[in-house]
Amino acid sequence: MSNTKKQVLISGASVAGPTLAYWLKRFGFEPTVVERAPQIRAGGYPIDVRYEAAEVAMRMGIWPRLQREQTTLGKLVFVGAHHQPINEVNVQGLTKSTELERFWVEIMRGDLACVLYEQTKDDVEYIFSDSIQTFTESEEGVEITFEHTSPRRFDLVVGADGLHSQVRALAFGDEAQFEHYSSYQVSVFGIDNYLKLDRATILVNGVPGKQVYVRSPKGDGVAGAMFIWKQPQKLRYDRHNREEQKRLLASIFADQQWEVPKLLEQLQTTPDLYFDSVSQIRMETWHRGRIVLLGDAAYCPALLTGYGSTLAMIGAYILAGELSATPDDCRAAFQRYEQAFKPYVEKEQKKLQSGADFLIPGTPLGLWARNHLAPMLARAVLVPEGIVRRLHPWSSMLKSYENTQTVL
Ligand SMILES: Cc1cc2nc3c(=O)[nH]c(=O)nc-3n(C[C@H](O)[C@H](O)[C@H](O)COP(=O)(O)OP(=O)(O)OC[C@H]3O[C@@H](n4cnc5c(N)ncnc54)[C@H](O)[C@@H]3O)c2cc1C
Numbered sequence: 200m201s202n203t204k205k206q207v208l209i210s211g212a213s214v215a216g217p218t219l220a221y222w223l224k225r226f227g228f229e230p231t232v233v234e235r236a237p238q239i240r241a242g243g244y245p246i247d248v249r250y251e252a253a254e255v256a257m258r259m260g261i262w263p264r265l266q267r268e269q270t271t272l273g274k275l276v277f278v279g280a281h282h283q284p285i286n287e288v289n290v291q292g293l294t295k296s297t298e299l300e301r302f303w304v305e306i307m308r309g310d311l312a313c314v315l316y317e318q319t320k321d322d323v324e325y326i327f328s329d330s331i332q333t334f335t336e337s338e339e340g341v342e343i344t345f346e347h348t349s350p351r352r353f354d355l356v357v358g359a360d361g362l363h364s365q366v367r368a369l370a371f372g373d374e375a376q377f378e379h380y381s382s383y384q385v386s387v388f389g390i391d392n393y394l395k396l397d398r399a400t401i402l403v404n405g406v407p408g409k410q411v412y413v414r415s416p417k418g419d420g421v422a423g424a425m426f427i428w429k430q431p432q433k434l435r436y437d438r439h440n441r442e443e444q445k446r447l448l449a450s451i452f453a454d455q456q457w458e459v460p461k462l463l464e465q466l467q468t469t470p471d472l473y474f475d476s477v478s479q480i481r482m483e484t485w486h487r488g489r490i491v492l493l494g495d496a497a498y499c500p501a502l503l504t505g506y507g508s509t510l511a512m513i514g515a516y517i518l519a520g521e522l523s524a525t526p527d528d529c530r531a532a533f534q535r536y537e538q539a540f541k542p543y544v545e546k547e548q549k550k551l552q553s554g555a556d557f558l559i560p561g562t563p564l565g566l567w568a569r570n571h572l573a574p575m576l577a578r579a580v581l582v583p584e585g586i587v588r589r590l591h592p593w594s595s596m597l598k599s600y601e602n603t604q605t606v607l
Contacts, residue, residue: 204229205526208343208353210331211360212239214246214308215494215511217315219357220323221259222519226600228526231324231353233345235360238327239316241309242471244387244423245270245416247505248311251597252512253302258601264314269304270416273398275577277570280404282457288574290581291398299585307416311508330365331356336488355529356490357518359511362478363438364496370487381501383477383555384430386448388469390462392422403457404570408561411452411459424462426452427503427559433476444474477501477555479548485541486533493518498544503555506547513597514540520600539598 205228209216212234220230248256248265256262277285316325326348335342340352358366368374394401396415403411408429415422426448436443449463466472480499485492492498494511501507517540521532560566 205354205522206231206340206352207355207357208233208331208341208351209357209359210234210364210366211358211494211496212236212316212325212327213312213359213361213494213511214315214508215359215496215515216357217312217319217323218255218259218512218515219359219493219519221315221319222516222600223522224319224322226519226523228519228522231326232319233326233329233331233348235330236327239309239312241313242389243308244425244473245305245414246308246311246508247303247305248512249303249506249509252509253304254597255512255516258516259318261314261318265304265306265311268310268314269306271398271418272305272416273400273418275400275402275573277402277404277573278457280406280456282403285404285570286574288577290577299581305416308508331369334369334490336490341489354489355522358490358492358496359494359515361495362475362480362499364492366490367480367492367496370490370492371482377480377482378476379479379481380433381477381479381503381551381555382429382431383503383559384428384434385473385475385477385502386426386444387473388424388466389471390422390424390465390469392420393461394422394458396422403455403459404566406454407563407566408559409452409455410559411455411462413458413462424465427477428452429559429561430476438475441472441474444472448474477503477551479551481548485537486530489529491518491529491533491536498541498548500544500547501551503558504547504551510544510547513543516597516600520598523600 207223207228207230209219209230209232212232216232220232223230256265272290274287274289276287279285329345329347332344332346334356340354341356342350342352344350358364360366363374392415394413397418400412400414410427412425413422428451436447445466448466452459452463479501485497493514495507500510518536521536525532557569560569
């Protein structure tokens with residue numbers, strides 16, 4: 200075994216990147232994280248940290264902080280096109296009654312990223328406002344050129360740079376080979392909480408195949424609007440052109456009533472617009488030579504599964520753990536990471552289409568069924584899930600690497 204610390208370059212500082220940096224550092228590696236944005240991107244939308252990812256967070260010592268920062272799912276209110284009430288379900292009450300809240304938090308993506316960054320920033324080098332431009336592999340390592348920073352050599356490179364990963368494009372080629380488009384498009388943006396929602400989500404049922412949610416996750420002045428719609432032909436637009444995306448969204452929802460026109464007015468001035476296809480990434484393999492992918496870059500499950508961040512954190516822990524077991528043989532470690540984790544990922548990815556078709560029904564009958572059956576279904580899913588998780592503690596499924604790693 201070599202006695203120099205392995206230098207690992209991680210592209211992306213959201214959920215997967217900083218989690219991996221934490222564990223690599225703890226296992227004796229020297230990680231550097233490069234992030235294209237000028238700082239950790241705050242705000243965004245609420246995401247979940249569940250089960251084994253909760254265990255990873257506990258082992259990192261950040262679980263109490265995540266619990267403090269968590270958002271509240273609260274009440275889910277189904278209303279008609281003119282805001283007439285249809286049904287409601289108290290999701291918070293359900294998770295409390297099943298004790299799921301012991302190992303499941305919902306938190307703003309930006310808050311999670313900030314906690315992970317704060318946990319690592321004193322020990323890990325972060326380079327903001329930059330991106331990998333090229334890499335060249337050799338026996339000695341990987342020569343990296345950046346857009347701004349001077350060229351450097353690393354032992355390994357990890358792509359944790361999301362659905363549209365630059366590392367994946369450089370190492371494996373065009374994204375289209377790996378993207379599985381679900382036929383849905385999504386847009387999320389921040390608005391003023393002018394509806395005075397207090398920890399509640401309103402689901403507006405206008406037209407089949409088009410769903411609008413308005414949500415205030417913390418009951419403060421901040422709220423978010425989410426638009427999801429069926430889009431059989433994938434939209435073509437410039438991913439970096441916000442104005443074009445706003446025009447597209449406004450035209451697609453121009454036929455909607457109730458608050459939708461007002462929400463679309465707020466769209467014009469929102470500071471944080473997210474606009475993307477609901478897509479999965481499926482790859483034969485996540486690694487090539489000294490390059491490996493992690494999180495959405497490798498296996499994006501698509502946002503409707505609610506598992507993206509959970510899979511990003513578990514994957515980071517397993518990847519770091521396997522690297523620590525054979526620090527001089529990264530290929531063997533990548534192989535074991537993939538073998539251990541791919542079946543778990545594939546199981547979650549399979550849930551996408553049925554979930555999407557139920558959540559965004561394409562027919563009036565489907566809408567009726569969703570509105571009336573969703574509260575019952577939530578009970579039917581969450582209550583047994585709580586019982587199963589109580590009987591089979593989730594932590595037993597996650598191998599512990601802390602005491603087995605090779606100290607470099
Ligand atoms: C609307 C919405 C709702 C969601 N809801 C949930 C949910 O309820 N539960 C859940 O678990 N998941 C949810 N997700 C998914 C979740 O956000 C992602 O799966 C998760 O954030 C994946 O983390 P990641 O670190 O792999 O990638 P990302 O969070 O996508 O982060 C990638 C990072 O890489 C950076 N980057 C990109 N390109 C480059 C480059 N060239 N160079 C350097 N840096 C780069 C980006 O700026 C970003 O910081 C949702 C997603 C969306 C969009």
